[in-house]
Each structure stands twice: as C-alpha cells, then as structure tokens.
Amino acid sequence: MSNSPLTPGVVAERLSPAAYAENFSDVQPVFDRHEARVAADRCYFCFDAPCMTACPTSIDIPLFIRQIATGTPDAAAKTIFAQNILGGMCARVCPTEQLCEEVCVREVAEGKPVEIGRLQRFATDTLMSKGVHPFTRAAVTGKKVAVVGAGPAGLACAHRLALKGHEVTVFERRAKPGGLNEYGIATYKTPENFAAREVEWLLKIGGITVKTGVELGRDVTLDQLQAEYDAVFLGIGLAGVNALRAAGEDLNGVRNAVDFIAELRQSDKPTVAVGRDVVVIGGGMTAVDAAVQSKLLGANSVTMVYRRGKDKMSASEYEQDHATQSGVRIIYGAAPVKVLGGAAVEGVEFAYTHDGPNGLEMGETFTLKADQVFKAIGQTLGAAPIGQEGAKLVKQQGKIWAGGDCAAGGEDLTVTAVAEGRDAAEAMHLALMA
Amino acid sequence: MANLTTDFIGIKSPNPFWLASAPPTDKEVNVRRAFEAGWGGVVWKTLGSEGPPVVNVNGPRYGAIWGADRRLLGLNNIELITDRPLEVNLREIKAVKRDYKDRAMIISLMVPCDEDSWRDILGHLEDTEADGVELNFGCPHGMAERGMGGAVGQVPEYIEMVTRWCKKHTRMPVIVKLTPNITDIRKPAEAAKRGGADAVSLINTINSITSVNLDSFAPEPTIDGKGTHGGYCGPAVKPIALNMVAEIARSRETHGMPISGIGGITTWRDAAEFMALGAGNVQVCTAAMTYGFKIVQEMISGLSEYMDEKGMTNTSELVGRAVPNVTDWQFLNLNYVTKAHISQDDCIKCGRCYAACEDTSHQAIAMSADRTFTVKDDECVACNLCVNVCPVENCITMIELPKGAMDERTGRPVSDYANWTTHPNNPMAKAAE
Numbered sequence: 057m058s059n060s061p062l063t064p065g066v067v068a069e070r071l072s073p074a075a076y077a078e079n080f081s082d083v084q085p086v087f088d089r090h091e092a093r094v095a096a097d098r099c100y101f102c103f104d105a106p107c108m109t110a111c112p113t114s115i116d117i118p119l120f121i122r123q124i125a126t127g128t129p130d131a132a133a134k135t136i137f138a139q140n141i142l143g144g145m146c147a148r149v150c151p152t153e154q155l156c157e158e159v160c161v162r163e164v165a166e167g168k169p170v171e172i173g174r175l176q177r178f179a180t181d182t183l184m185s186k187g188v189h190p191f192t193r194a195a196v197t198g199k200k201v202a203v204v205g206a207g208p209a210g211l212a213c214a215h216r217l218a219l220k221g222h223e224v225t226v227f228e229r230r231a232k233p234g235g236l237n238e239y240g241i242a243t244y245k246t247p248e249n250f251a252a253r254e255v256e257w258l259l260k261i262g263g264i265t266v267k268t269g270v271e272l273g274r275d276v277t278l279d280q281l282q283a284e285y286d287a288v289f290l291g292i293g294l295a296g297v298n299a300l301r302a303a304g305e306d307l308n309g310v311r312n313a314v315d316f317i318a319e320l321r322q323s324d325k326p327t328v329a330v331g332r333d334v335v336v337i338g339g340g341m342t343a344v345d346a347a348v349q350s351k352l353l354g355a356n357s358v359t360m361v362y363r364r365g366k367d368k369m370s371a372s373e374y375e376q377d378h379a380t381q382s383g384v385r386i387i388y389g390a391a392p393v394k395v396l397g398g399a400a401v402e403g404v405e406f407a408y409t410h411d412g413p414n415g416l417e418m419g420e421t422f423t424l425k426a427d428q429v430f431k432a433i434g435q436t437l438g439a440a441p442i443g444q445e446g447a448k449l450v451k452q453q454g455k456i457w458a459g460g461d462c463a464a465g466g467e468d469l470t471v472t473a474v475a476e477g478r479d480a481a482e483a484m485h486l487a488l489m490a
Numbered sequence: 491m492a493n494l495t496t497d498f499i500g501i502k503s504p505n506p507f508w509l510a511s512a513p514p515t516d517k518e519v520n521v522r523r524a525f526e527a528g529w530g531g532v533v534w535k536t537l538g539s540e541g542p543p544v545v546n547v548n549g550p551r552y553g554a555i556w557g558a559d560r561r562l563l564g565l566n567n568i569e570l571i572t573d574r575p576l577e578v579n580l581r582e583i584k585a586v587k588r589d590y591k592d593r594a595m596i597i598s599l600m601v602p603c604d605e606d607s608w609r610d611i612l613g614h615l616e617d618t619e620a621d622g623v624e625l626n627f628g629c630p631h632g633m634a635e636r637g638m639g640g641a642v643g644q645v646p647e648y649i650e651m652v653t654r655w656c657k658k659h660t661r662m663p664v665i666v667k668l669t670p671n672i673t674d675i676r677k678p679a680e681a682a683k684r685g686g687a688d689a690v691s692l693i694n695t696i697n698s699i700t701s702v703n704l705d706s707f708a709p710e711p712t713i714d715g716k717g718t719h720g721g722y723c724g725p726a727v728k729p730i731a732l733n734m735v736a737e738i739a740r741s742r743e744t745h746g747m748p749i750s751g752i753g754g755i756t757t758w759r760d761a762a763e764f765m766a767l768g769a770g771n772v773q774v775c776t777a778a779m780t781y782g783f784k785i786v787q788e789m790i791s792g793l794s795e796y797m798d799e800k801g802m803t804n805t806s807e808l809v810g811r812a813v814p815n816v817t818d819w820q821f822l823n824l825n826y827v828t829k830a831h832i833s834q835d836d837c838i839k840c841g842r843c844y845a846a847c848e849d850t851s852h853q854a855i856a857m858s859a860d861r862t863f864t865v866k867d868d869e870c871v872a873c874n875l876c877v878n879v880c881p882v883e884n885c886i887t888m889i890e891l892p893k894g895a896m897d898e899r900t901g902r903p904v905s906d907y908a909n910w911t912t913h914p915n916n917p918m919a920k921a922a923e
Contacts, residue, residue, distance in 0.1 A: 097558045100881050103841030106861070165838035165882065 061332065061356040065400075066309055066428050068329040070354025076325045079352035083244040084174065092178040096125035099170045100161060107156035107172055112475045113140035117156060121175055133183035134190045136176055141215045141478070142208055144184055144254050145237050146471045147177035148245050151341075153374040155471070184253075189260035194221035196263070199488045202227065202285040204272050207235020208470045209291030209460025211258055212477030213484075217289075218263035220485045225285070226264060229271035235293055236461075237470065239318040242345040243325070244352070278441045282455065287484045290442065290449060290458040291477055294435035294468075300337065304395030305431070313338065313346035313432035320349055331428025334358045335404050336384075337392055338432030339369040344376070346430045347384045358384045359424055363391040363409055363416060393421060401429050437462055451476075457484055492797035494790060496530065496805050498770045499663045499688040499748050501621045503530035503594040506793075506805050507761065507786050510752055510773035511535050511598035511624060511667075514783070516572055518582035525586070527783035528790060531594025533691075533773060536571035536626045537579055539601045539611060544570045544633075550711035553700035553720060562780050564726035566700045568711065568718055570632045571600050576614065584618045595619075596665065600626040600638050603648060605655045612660040622663040625656060625687075627678070628694020630671050631720050640694070643669035646681035653685025665750060668692040668734075670727075675734040679744045690738065691750035691773060693731040695721025724776035728754030732767055736816045739768025745813075756785075758792025765805065766812035820910040827897045827904045828872040828888040830854070830865045836885035837863060843876035843886060851875050868898040 059070045071079070087095060099121040107117045115136050123132035136143035152158075152173035160169035183190060199222045203210045206228035214224045232238050237251040259266070270276055272292065281288045297312045299305065313336065320328050330353040336343050339362030347360045360379060362369055366388050369376065380386060390406040397403065403425050407418035437444075442453045445464035451457065459476030461468045494505040508531035509515050509524055516535040524532060538544060546569055555564040572579055587595045597620045601607040615623065627643030634640040642648045649666060656664045666682035668675065670693040679690050697719050701710045709717030731753020738744045751769025755761050756777040764772050777785050793805075802808055832843065832855075839861040847855040854869035855876060865876075877886045891897060891904045912919050 094559050100840045100842060102839075103845035104857075104861075105841075106839070161838040161840040 059354075061354045064332050064427065066329045066331045069326045070330065071326070073326060075354075076352075080243050080247060080325050082247050083242075086181050087171075087174055087178040092124055092129070092175060093127075095171045095175055096121045098162060099125070102161055106159035106161065107170075110155045110159045111139075112155070112469065112472045113143075113146070113478070114475075115139045115143065115176070117172055120179055121170065121172070124175055124179055129179045129182040130186075130190075132175075132179035136180055137183075137190055139478075140471065140474050141212055141258055142237070142254065142470065142474050143176060144180040144257075145208070145246065145251065146474065147173055147180055148250070149237075149241055150471050151372045151374065151469070154372045184257055187257070189257060191219055191261055193219055193262050196223070197221040197488070199223065199286045200225070200284070201287045201289065201484065201488075202281040203289045203291065204281070205229075205235060205291035205293055205460070205462075206233030206255070206266055206268070207291055207293050207460060207473065208237060209293075209463075209473035209477035209480075210235065210289065211255065212474040213289045213291060213457075213459065213481045214264050214477075215258055215261055216478050216481035217484065218261045220481070222263065222286075222485070222488065224264045226266045227270040227272065227276060227281075228266060228268045229274075231268055233266050233268060235291075239321055240314060240342070241321070241470075242317065242349055243320055244349075272441060273439065278456070286455070286488055288456045289477070289480055289484065290456060290462060291460040291473070292441075292458075292462045294461050295438040296436035297431065298434045298436060300392055300395070300431055300433065302392045302394050304397065304401070307395055307397045307401045308399060309397070309401035309427055310395055310429045310431065313342050313430040314435065316430055317342065317345055317349070320353075325353065328353060330355045331426065332356045333425045334428045334430065335424050335426040336360045336430045336432055337404070338362065338430075338434070339364065339371060340432060340434065341371050341375060342435075343430070343432035344371045344379050344384075346432055348379050348382045350428070350430070351383045355428075357425075359387060360384055361387045361390050361392070361404075361406055361424070363389065365389055390422075391416065391418060393418070395429060396423065401426055404429055435461075451480070452483070455487070492794045492802060493804055494530075494794060494797075496771050498594070498750065499622070499665070501531070501594045501596070501663060502592070503771070504592055505530035505786075505790055506765065506771035507789050508532060508594060508596070508750070508771060508773045509778060510775040511596075511626065512775040512779070513569065514775060514778050516574070518586055521582075521586050522589075524778075524783045524786075525590045525593050528786045529593070529783065530771070531596065531621075533596040533598050533624050534579065534583055534620075536598040536600045536629070537576055537611065538571050539607055540576050540614070543573050543575055546570055546573050547713050549713040551720075553710040554724075555700055555726065562776070563724060564698075564700065564722055565724040565776050565779065566698045566711075566720035566722045567695070568631050568720040571598075571626070571629070580614060580618055583620060587619050594621050596622045596624050598624045598626050598667070600629070600633060603637055603642055603652065608652060608655045609659040612656060612662075615660070615662070620662065622665060622688075623656065623660060624665040624667050624691060625652060626667050626694070627652075628667045628669040628692075629721060630669060630695060630697045631718060640669045640671055640697075643667075643678060643694070644672055646677045649678050649681040650685040653682050653687045657686040663688040665689045665691050667694055667752075669694045670730060670734055670753075671697050675737050676741045676744060679738045679741070679747065683744055683747055687747075689748035689750055689770070690744075691752055692738070693727065693734055693753045695723045696727055696730065698722035723754065724780075725754040725756050725760075728756075728760060732763060735764060735769055736767045736813065739810060739813045740816050756780075758789040758796065761789055762793055762796055762808065763812075765808045766810070767816070768810045768813050770809050771805075822909060823907045824910065824913060825905050825908050827891040827895075829867050829870050829891065830872065830874075830876050830886055831889045832863055832865055832876075832886050833884070834862065836882050838882055838885075839863070840881060842879045842881065846875050846879045870899065 120132040120135040156172045157169035163169035203226045234251040334350040334355045336347040393405045443450045448464040449458040457480040459480045460473035496506040511533040515532045551569045553566045629639035666687040699709045751764030752773040761772045
C-alpha cells in the first residue's frame with residue numbers, strides 16, 4: 057500500500073506515478089509553429105527596444121522575433137545565442153515578468169506583453185533540436201584559460217573564450233557540469249534533462265575540457281591554476297547557506313532548500329521523501345521552488361513564511377502566483393522564533409514582524425505544524441579565494457576574473473551570470489591578446 | 491433605421507450589397523443561402539456559350555497573401571467561368587429568381603467576340619426573368635488567352651462594339667465589367683458609355699502572381715510544377731479600385747454614369763467609401779469567400795447606423811458625396827499646414843514613429859532618455875508617416891495650424907489658399923492678373 061498526502065512524517069510515494077509524471081512535466085510547453093507566428097506577430101519591432109535594454113545579456117529581441125515571424129527560427133536562435141549561449145535555459149527560467157516582458161510596450165499598453173520568453177524558447181529549441189552548434193571556433197591562439205565552476209557564468213565564459221580560439225579547461229566540484237541549471241532549478245521548469253543536454257550542445261564549439269569532481273582549494277589551488285594557465289575565471293557560485301539562527305534548527309526534518317531541490321533534480325521523483333506538513337522559510341526563488349515542489353510531491357499542506365511584506369519578496373509576483381496556484385500558502389511578515397519538536401521536527405513557532413526604529417521587530421507569535429522544514433533564507437560565498445567587495449568577490453584581480461553569483465554586482469540570476477561570464481571572457485581575451 | 495433599398499439602373503434590391511460574379515454565385519444552393527443570409531443581389535457566375543462547358547484545373551486554383559495571424563489580405567485565382575452546362579445554370583437562375591423576386595439577379599456573360607455569339611447567349615436568358623446582364627470584360631487569366639474577358643476589356647473599341655451588340659439584342663440593362671489591367675481606366679469606361687452601357691462595374695481582378703515557392707521555384711498556386719498569372723482581389727486591391735471608381739466618377743466624359751463598385755469590400759465602411767466615391771451599389775466576393783455569407787449582416791447594420799448618424803434616409807444621399815473632393819494634385823492647397831501631435835497619454839513608447847521619421851523622413855521627432863517622443867514643429871513637414879506607423883489609433887494626430895499662425899518650419903504665417911498653378915516655382919504658372 058503506497059502512501060497518501062495524509063501519511064504522517066517524511067515519506068516518498070505519496071502520489072500515483074501518473075500524478076508525478078503530470079506534476080513534473082513541462083510547466084509551459086514550447087510553442088508550436090503557429091503559436092509562435094501568432095505570438096511573434098504581436099511584436100511592434102520597437103526602436104531602441106525597452107525589452108532589449110532590460111535583458112541583462114542584451115539579446116536583440118525585436119530582431120529575433122522578426123526572424124521567427126518571417127519563418128527563420130534558426131536565424132532567430134543565432135541572434136539569441138550570439139548574446140547568450142545559454143539562451144535555451146534562460147528562456148525557461150528567466151523571470152521575464154521582471155525583465156524584458158515587464159517593459160514590453162504592449163505590457164504597458166494592454167497589460168499583455170509579447171511572450172518573449174516563450175518565443176525565445178521556440179527559437180532556441182528549434183535550433184538545438186537539430187543537434188548542430190551554430191558557431192565556429194576562431195583559429196587557435198595557444199592561450200590557456202582555467203574556468204572554475206561549470207555553472208552559467210563559467211560555461212558562458214568558457215564558450216566565449218573557446219569561440220575566440222583559446223584553450224579552456226573547466227573545473228567543476230560536482231559530478232556533473234551545469235551548476236544551478238543542473239542542481240538548483242525546479243524540475244518542472246527544465247524537464248527531460250535539458251540542463252545536461254544544453255551543456256553537451258554548448259561544448260560542441262570545441263576547445264573546452266570539463267573536469268568534474270575537482271574542487272578549488274581541495275583538489276587544486278588557485279596558485280597552481282595561475283601557474284599553469286594564462287588566465288583564470290572564477291564562477292564558483294555561493295557555496296554556503298545562511299543559518300536560521302533559531303533554536304531547534306538542527307532537528308531531524310529541518311533541511312536546506314537547495315539540497316532538497318538538488319536531490320529532486322537528480323532523482324526519480326516518487327523516491328524523494330517529503331513531509332505531510334511542510335514549512336518553507338524564505339522569500340526567494342529557492343523558497344518558491346522548494347515549496348511548489350513539496351506540493352507537487354504530495355505534501356498535504358505547504359506554507360511559505362517570509363519575514364517581510366509581499367512587495368519586498370525577491371520571488372517575482374508571477375512566481376508567488378504560481379506558488380499559491382499550486383496550493384502553497386504564503387504568510388508574509390513573520391519570522392521564525394524556534395523550531396519545535398523532540399527527535400524530529402513537529403512545528404515552528406513564528407512571530408509576526410513590523411518595522412521599528414531598529415529594523416524588524418517581533419510581535420505576537422503563532423505556531424505552524426510541520427514535519428519538514430526547509431531553510432531558504434539565502435546563500436553565502438563561503439571561503440573567498442581572492443579579494444572581496446562587500447560579501448562577494450572582486451570582479452578582477454590580476455589575471456583572475458570572477459563572475460556570476462559569487463562576484464560583486466548584479467543579481468543572482470542565471471541570465472546575469474551568463475552576461476558576466478561572457479563579458480569577463482571578452483575582457484580576458486583583450487588582456488590575453490594584448 | 492435608414493432605408494437601404496437601392497435602385498441601380500432600375501434594378502431594385504433591399505440593400506446595396508450584391509455578391510459579385512464568382513464562385514459564391516455559381517450554383518443555386520449557394521445563391522439561395524446568400525439570399526437567406528441577406529444579400530441584396532447576386533451577379534451569377536459568368537456563363538459561356540452553349541455546348542461543352544469550360545474545364546478548370548484540378549490542382550489549386552487560389553493563391554493568397556496574409557497579414558497578422560494569417561488574416562487573408564489578398565486572394566488570386568486561376569478559375570475560369572462556370573464549368574457547368576449552360577442549361578443547368580439557366581434553370582437554376584430561373585428557380586432562384588422566382589423565389590426571391592425582391593432580390594437583384596444579374597447574369598454575367600462571356601462569349602467569343604462576335605455578334606452571333608452574344609445574340610445567342612442573350613436569347614437564352616430571356617426566359618430566366620433575370621434583372622440584367624453584366625459583360626465580363628475583365629477576367630485576366632485563361633479566357634483572355636482565347637480572346638475573351640480581359641482581352642476584350644483592354645481594347646476600348648471592342649468594349650464599345652460588344653456593348654452595342656448587347657444593347658441591340660436584349661431589353662435588359664447592360665452592365666459592363668471593367669478590367670483594371672489597363673493604363674487609364676477612363677478609356678474603357680468611355681467606350682462602354684459610347685456603346686450604350688447602362689452602367690460599369692469595377693474592378694475585375696488584377697493580374698498577379700501571389701508568391702513563388704522557393705523550393706520548387708514555381709509560382710503559386712502551382713499546377714504540376716508550373717504556375718500562371720491569376721486575378722488578384724481582396725482587401726489589398728481596395729485602394730486601386732477606389733481610385734479607378736473615382737476617376738470614372740469625376741471624369742467629364744463619364745461623370746454621372748452608374749457604377750457598381752467592386753474591389754476588396756470587406757466591411758460596411760469599405761462599401762460606404764465606394765459609394766461616397768460614386769458607386770451606386772457594391773459587389774463583394776473575397777470577404778464572403780473568406781468569412782462566409784453572414785458578413786452581409788454586419789454590412790447592413792453598419793451602413794444603416796452610419797446613415798442614421800449622418801441623417802441620411804436613402805443610399806442615394808451617400809452616393810457620390812466624396813466625388814467633388816477628389817481633385818488633381820495641382821489644385822491642392824499648398825498653404826494648408828498641419829503638424830503631427832503625439833498624445834503622451836496614449837503613447838506606449840514603442841518608438842516606431844521615431845525610427846520612421848529619423849531614418850526615412852524628416853528627422854522631426856525627438857526622443858528623450860526616458861523614451862518620451864515629441865514632434866519638432868520646426869522640422870515637421872506633416873508627411874503623416876508617424877501616424878501611419880503608430881500602432882495606437884489616434885495617438886498621433888495631425889493638427890491644422892489656423893490661418894495667421896506661424897509655421898515654425900518655414901518661418902512664415904499660414905496664409906490663404908494657393909496651389910501649384912500659381913506658385914512662383916512653377917514654370918507654367920499663370921500670372922494672377
């Protein structure tokens with residue numbers, strides 16, 4: 057007898073196999089040709105288009121949409137990939153409602169933007185499904201570059217460097233390349249092993265060697281890399297996780313959301329255990345991904361608790377809506393006081409918060425029943441191999457560059473990481489060829 | 491509600507919307523359905539001579555161009571005249587007319603260019619109780635290769651000759667359908683008038699190739715790897731048709747000659763525009779072929795509402811209303827000055843006006859860092875391109891400068907009417923005295 061959503065404790069197989077298949081299928085399937093043509097036709101081909109300005113990688117959006125409209129999706133894909141080699145993943149995970157689509161003039165005029173993200177996916181999927189790589193590598197320069205971290209920043213950097221003829225070695229501490237694309241994004245946003253297929257496709261440019269299971273500081277030192285390579289790029293992401301700093305956070309059943317998301321991505325869905333009553337603490341995309349997926353795994357009740365108001369939440373309105381529509385309850389303005397339980401977690405005590413003269417102040421308390429608690433209150437750099445600027449790494453230090461979530465500036469978005477990796481590669485190229 | 495009853499050369503119909511001679515009017519079953527839907531009249535698809543009927547191709551006979559979301563904008567066809575036996579058509583025409591006496595029933599004709607052929611076919615029609623005939627001098631494809639249709643319509647002398655024969659051999663009103671595939675539409679219209687035609691109808695279809703298949707390198711529609719020019723119609727041809735109707739309506743020789751307007755009429759508004767330019771009624775084909783017969787209901791309600799708003803009680807009050815305002819370029823007022831104005835409340839900041847003006851016109855629109863677009867009155871020549879490319883209706887409008895106001899572009903105040911004929915730059919200008 058299998059479990060049900062009402063089965064107490066943290067257990068697997070709460071739903072039928074069919075329900076899992078349905079829940080973790082493509083959240084927004086790719087347009088067919090007709091849908092793409094109709095959607096493309098809505099683009100006004102704006103002058104100095106606001107969408108393009110809003111895109112961290114500055115994709116020429118009006119041009120690629122026009123290329124779709126004129127029946128040349130491969131050309132559209134090339135327009136996208138020229139700026140963003142991970143345009144396929146970004147088409148799936150970009151918070152377009154906060155970027156290109158937010159500023160689309162048709163959003164302003166009608167409250168209904170051109171569906172840029174879905175059009176981008178149509179174009180990139182069309183080209184990638186042919187298995188061909190659209191770029192040709194320049195003549196080999198003889199320069200060698202080490203890229204640490206095979207996440208979006210590292211991959212974008214490696215691709216651009218390889219494109220320019222440099223020899224790139226990518227070091228990745230995990231078993232697979234992809235970084236957060238492979239380990240940190242909700243399964244339903246990138247089904248069918250897309251992240252791995254995208255990396256494989258990207259590497260077709262040639263000139264890139266990926267070494268997995270190699271961790272900076274443990275298996276190789278920065279000094280060694282500097283000695284062996286002409287330049288080094290650090291795209292190491294954020295390895296640390298913030299603690300709740302509330303009593304009881306070590307109880308059984310309390311877990312980092314990022315680990316839960318990674319486990320989900322790497323496993324067969326029904327085998328991932330989830331609580332009957334899940335509480336997710338945090339207000340970012342990671343919190344939403346953990347909460348929604350808990351629900352999709354069959355948790356009976358899932359509550360997301362964020363210490364500030366709705367407007368301060370870093371997950372977009374679209375993501376918040378997606379969570380509530382998936383059956384997640386969101387409580388705004390409450391912070392954890394302590395995690396309750398004996399051998400395992402049984403609940404979390406929260407206090408309502410309000411702004412006071414010294415920041416957030418706690419008020420009345422309440423308790424939520426929980427047999428599983430996910431912490432999603434942000435990630436941190438961990439050990440810094442080079443100098444820091446605030447909580448992040450400096451962007452350049454000698455012949456070392458840094459980009460993506462680990463580096464100063466920008467937001468913690470895939471698309472921003474791609475832009476930073478790409479731009480670092482351009483800067484490195486100039487330095488290498490000087 | 492306005493009375494849409496129309497009397498066109500003595501042929502009465504409950505409204506001015508007729509179906510043009512074409513596939514929708516080829517059979518009794520279609521025409522009955524059309525009358526049930528509300529069409530005021532039909533011009534039955536062109537009949538040919540007695541004997542074995544013509545044949546059509548058995549591959550695609552239509553080609554098209556599309557706009558947004560595959561909305562059909564232009565249609566081309568290589569279909570010939572009716573491919574059903576003459577006696578079948580005549581029997582059906584008679585049956586339908588008997589049941590719909592209040593509707594106009596016109597028969598389109600195309601036979602070889604000799605008097606006997608025309609006398610014979612006209613004789614066959616006597617018994618049908620049809621209201622009139624329309625001479626198909628227009629179809630540009632297929633039949634023209636056999637010396638009929640457009641081949642006749644391109645030679646004014648033939649038009650006059652055949653029209654005269656027809657007037658001699660029938661008591662029915664004769665409408666001459668004109669081809670647009672000619673340099674000056676007034677010449678065939680004048681010929682029809684000289685031949686005694688009661689009216690002209692125009693335009694027939696325009697010679698066209700809608701597209702080329704870039705895999706097989708053949709024109710569309712493609713028949714076994716080959717294609718031929720067809721006749722183009724639909725919304726795309728409306729501007730061409732409007733001009734030709736207006737040319738006939740305002741020409742000294744043909745002014746006042748009844749016109750049945752044809753060419754891309756899709757909505758009541760299109761129909762009203764043709765009528766304002768002198769058409770006594772209109773004929774529709776592509777719109778019906780695209781959306782079905784029901785569209786006539788929107789045409790009826792729309793035209794009625796418009797006429798009510800304008801205080802018109804009969805379609806005759808609309809017919810020709812715009813003709814006096816069609817003139818030659820040389821008579822346009824060169825001292826009429828307008829300036830584009832962008833409504834900031836309506837602007838969605840797409841910048842299309844800016845791109846169009848800056849790249850291809852007069853660099854008369856300024857763009858600020860926050861994407862506010864404003865017209866530079868000292869550069870604006872009022873070309874209207876910004877209005878035309880703006881996706882928001884009435885966001886950009888042309889504001890007329892009142893007399894005496896300063897035109898910042900020329901530095902001169904707006905003065906009285908003056909046209910090219912008296913302009914100092916015109917070498918042919920006549921002195922005012």
